[in-house]
Amino acid sequence: MEAAVSTADSVLGSVLEPILARHRRDPVRLLQILREVQETMGHISPAALTAIARALQLPRARVEGVAGFYSFLYLEPVGQYRVLFSDNATDRLLGNLELMATMCQKLWVEPGKVSEDGLVSIDTTSCTGMCDQGPALLVNGWPITRLTHQRVNEICELIRARKPLAQWPREYFAVADHLRRKDLLLNSVLEPGAALRAAIARGAEGWLAEVQKSNLRGRGGAGFTTGVKWEACRNAPGTDRVIVCNADEGEPGTFKDRVLLTSYADHVFEGMTLAAYAVGARQGFLYLRGEYRYLLEPLEGVLARRRADGLLGANVCQAGFDFDIEIHLGAGAYVCGEESALIESLEGKRGTPRIRPPFPVVKGYLGRPTVVNNVETLAKTVLVALEGGENFSAYGTAQSTGTKLLSISGDCAFPGIYEYPFGVSIAQVLEDCGATDAQAVQVGGASGICVAAYEFQRRIAYEDVPTAGAFMVFDSSRDLFEVARNFVHFFAHESCGFCTPCRVGTSLLKNFMDKLADGHGAKYDLADIEWINRLLKNASHCGLGTSAANPVIDTLVKFRPAYERRLQSLEFEPAFDLDKSLACARRMTGRDDPQAHLSSEFSSEESPR
Amino acid sequence: MSAEKKFLLDGKPVTFNDGQTILEAARGAGHYIPHLCWHPDFPAHGSCKLCIVKVGGRHVSSCAMPAKEGMEVESNTPEMNGERRALLQMLFVEGNHFCPSCEKSGNCQLQALAYDLEMLSAHFNHFYPDRPVDASHPDVLLDFNRCIFCELCVRASREMDGKNIFALTNRGIKKHLVVNAESGRLGDTDFAASDRAANICPVGVILHKRQGFAKPIGQRTYDEKPISVVAMECVKATEGAEEVKS
Ligand SMILES: Cc1cc2nc3c(=O)[nH]c(=O)nc-3n(C[C@H](O)[C@H](O)[C@H](O)COP(=O)(O)O)c2cc1C
Ligand code: SF4
Ligand code: SF4
Ligand code: FES
Numbered sequence: 001m002e003a004a005v006s007t008a009d010s011v012l013g014s015v016l017e018p019i020l021a022r023h024r025r026d027p028v029r030l031l032q033i034l035r036e037v038q039e040t041m042g043h044i045s046p047a048a049l050t051a052i053a054r055a056l057q058l059p060r061a062r063v064e065g066v067a068g069f070y071s072f073l074y075l076e077p078v079g080q081y082r083v084l085f086s087d088n089a090t091d092r093l094l095g096n097l098e099l100m101a102t103m104c105q106k107l108w109v110e111p112g113k114v115s116e117d118g119l120v121s122i123d124t125t126s127c128t129g130m131c132d133q134g135p136a137l138l139v140n141g142w143p144i145t146r147l148t149h150q151r152v153n154e155i156c157e158l159i160r161a162r163k164p165l166a167q168w169p170r171e172y173f174a175v176a177d178h179l180r181r182k183d184l185l186l187n188s189v190l191e192p193g194a195a196l197r198a199a200i201a202r203g204a205e206g207w208l209a210e211v212q213k214s215n216l217r218g219r220g221g222a223g224f225t226t227g228v229k230w231e232a233c234r235n236a237p238g239t240d241r242v243i244v245c246n247a248d249e250g251e252p253g254t255f256k257d258r259v260l261l262t263s264y265a266d267h268v269f270e271g272m273t274l275a276a277y278a279v280g281a282r283q284g285f286l287y288l289r290g291e292y293r294y295l296l297e298p299l300e301g302v303l304a305r306r307r308a309d310g311l312l313g314a315n316v317c318q319a320g321f322d323f324d325i326e327i328h329l330g331a332g333a334y335v336c337g338e339e340s341a342l343i344e345s346l347e348g349k350r351g352t353p354r355i356r357p358p359f360p361v362v363k364g365y366l367g368r369p370t371v372v373n374n375v376e377t378l379a380k381t382v383l384v385a386l387e388g389g390e391n392f393s394a395y396g397t398a399q400s401t402g403t404k405l406l407s408i409s410g411d412c413a414f415p416g417i418y419e420y421p422f423g424v425s426i427a428q429v430l431e432d433c434g435a436t437d438a439q440a441v442q443v444g445g446a447s448g449i450c451v452a453a454y455e456f457q458r459r460i461a462y463e464d465v466p467t468a469g470a471f472m473v474f475d476s477s478r479d480l481f482e483v484a485r486n487f488v489h490f491f492a493h494e495s496c497g498f499c500t501p502c503r504v505g506t507s508l509l510k511n512f513m514d515k516l517a518d519g520h521g522a523k524y525d526l527a528d529i530e531w532i533n534r535l536l537k538n539a540s541h542c543g544l545g546t547s548a549a550n551p552v553i554d555t556l557v558k559f560r561p562a563y564e565r566r567l568q569s570l571e572f573e574p575a576f577d578l579d580k581s582l583a584c585a586r587r588m589t590g591r592d593d594p595q596a597h598l599s600s601e602f603s604s605e606e607s608p609r
Numbered sequence: 610m611s612a613e614k615k616f617l618l619d620g621k622p623v624t625f626n627d628g629q630t631i632l633e634a635a636r637g638a639g640h641y642i643p644h645l646c647w648h649p650d651f652p653a654h655g656s657c658k659l660c661i662v663k664v665g666g667r668h669v670s671s672c673a674m675p676a677k678e679g680m681e682v683e684s685n686t687p688e689m690n691g692e693r694r695a696l697l698q699m700l701f702v703e704g705n706h707f708c709p710s711c712e713k714s715g716n717c718q719l720q721a722l723a724y725d726l727e728m729l730s731a732h733f734n735h736f737y738p739d740r741p742v743d744a745s746h747p748d749v750l751l752d753f754n755r756c757i758f759c760e761l762c763v764r765a766s767r768e769m770d771g772k773n774i775f776a777l778t779n780r781g782i783k784k785h786l787v788v789n790a791e792s793g794r795l796g797d798t799d800f801a802a803s804d805r806a807a808n809i810c811p812v813g814v815i816l817h818k819r820q821g822f823a824k825p826i827g828q829r830t831y832d833e834k835p836i837s838v839v840a841m842e843c844v845k846a847t848e849g850a851e852e853v854k855s
Contacts, residue, residue: 046791047791049791050791059773059776059789060789060790060791061773061774061775061776061778061787061788061789061790062773062776064776064778064787065776065777065778065787067778068778068779068780068787069778069779069780333780335780350777350780355653355655355670355673357675492781492782493781494781495780495781495782496780496781497758497779497780497781497782497783497784498656498758499655499656499657499658500656500657500658500659500696500699500700500757501658501696501699503703503758503781503782503784504699504700504702504703504733504782505699506781506782507703507736507781507782508699508702508733508734511734528733531695534692535692535695535696535699538661538668538692539658539661539668539692539696540658541655541656541658541670
């Protein structure tokens, strides 16, 4: 017994030691350490938590609290093969749930459980950013796209044969860029360093002025003016400023940052360096969502090349400033895209949004002035440096200068990335992507706006329909209630749980939508849904909560029949279903005959839809 | 320069010093704004949202928002109290609160606020979560069924006791407290009944053993006076802590 324990200890030690050493036993790197332990051991055992806490001199409870926050960290054993089906509304359109059911059946495992032999576990996960080539899944963190029944069958065979992932067909893991419409950014060719040299020639202040002239606004959702943000950080008291590139890209239906990081990584890193030059930062982070783990090595390669070329590190471009970039990986938490939650996560903590003010530009990473910008925003600063602010602002509309990348998916012939000058109409975009029968478009992701056909003349711009880039098309055969229900489940799953309205409100909302889906809804429930929306909007601590009811409210207003069709009575109807609550007793007694059910009047299975 | 800075709270002028939040300034001036996660001995936490007020048409958390000259703050209005009531209802349905059998009844801030804001029913469907109690410690019982996640115990243990006994794990509606032991049991930590963290819970989670119902329900703090009155008396009496030692 003793011997067994000490072998387990030494196995644990031999796994932990190199990881801890690589991260210099720095508690700020806790999340990175947990991720790597998980990658090696499959899950993080109680003993591992204790050992990590001891090594970092952190309270064990805090380490457990961090590990428990992130979806991709497991505190209990999972399958040797962990399969996670992406479960965005667009994956649903492509039949992801049927494929998952098939896989579960073939491998004898229930969703969310581990197979008895410990070989495999299968579950769903929030949008993995492969909507243009779905249905998609992650196996042990690696994406597989374009799933078909045949591909699922093959995967089942490979798993049964216990083939290591490295021996699976390479084409499974191919991720295409699908660049369908190129404009200023996607057409630009950057000779690494050229934009930096152009900025340096203007001097830091001249360069900042150029960014302000461009009127570039953030592409991550909020649309804050980049030049103003940079200036605020530059002027904030303190030293050791920090630049963070937000590559969390968790908004369902968004995948343009993935493509930029795949094929325009030099633009992104050069943009970060341009930001560092403007504000006087020495340290940079790329916060890469866990779903894009497969991009880590290629991106590290680009960083290494840029270091070798003198574009990163000490004395960048021989201009007398130092700047370097580190990549931090997320671990499955949409809220970490919110800039202050992201900073908490970078510091190795739970991804809980901070109280603001103070804003990150004043007090960000480790209390230092910090700029957080979206991937696309930073890539666009390269254009400003090369072409000048005025030329940049000549594109687009008055309040929305330049171009916008759209991630188009759903019911259209040509899903993928489209770059348009701001101001393009939704109708134009639909025509270009081959969506001939669109009933609605969800612009800006789950937290965005559901645009109905009668609004297709509206324009993509901050002054009309703003968007971080998602553009999901739903044709006339689709049930928009189910789309909204999918989004509500997403928000309930991703709520960080910090504040009361969102922690409880998103789950209440989810239960109401499920009640309606089960055919138990009443008018009364619609009023409650609207009330919860108000509480979420007014009282939530961050943007996740404030926008969590958007998809429901939008579709309630614009597609009300999809809801009313489901109302059982126009008055009150209890959520409690007496017959359903006897299901456990039926299972225990092995009965399912009519006598074991309450009269059909009360039973859910037979309720009218 | 020496002129006093003021804002308006429900139409009444309130003076404040730079750096004070709306809630602090209001309290100093004798005006009660409901709150649960805020505590005078700690920086603002901002999670319960009971303290929401409207400033220039926008909702803000008054415990965290710095007061500014000339602000017009709405707090004690039917609209704000209606939203606060709904937030209380959310806190009630997400846990398991059986007030008549709870040792904290009458000394509980959640219950007291529900009375004060005239919450007559839970309105929403109960979640009935499964949260086992932890009776492993010789002197203190943990009944997680009543936790409202104010993190006062987490903060007190970390910042005052220097022990880090508590932390939160998981997220969303599955968020819950854990204690600092591999066994997960309070009895395996160095927690003591005299810790500040053992005496700060606003609801009935952290309870001292062998003291049950020493004072009968009906004669306790908030049985005698509403929380809005007790809270303001505490400001006057101590200018400090207002938690109730039961
Ligand atoms: C719940 C939530 C999730 C977010 N996710 C992202 C994200 O994945 N990527 C992103 O760039 N911004 C995201 N944001 C916006 C960021 O908080 C922040 O505004 C943005 O990164 C700033 O960069 P920008 O000015 O370049 O747009 C999110 C915001 C919220 C409230
Ligand atoms: S709104 Fe939701 S995600 Fe944001 S802090 Fe509150 S609970 Fe967390
Ligand atoms: S146990 Fe009490 S003090 Fe601690 S978080 Fe829960 S309600 Fe707050
Ligand atoms: S008292 Fe302000 S959020 Fe709790």
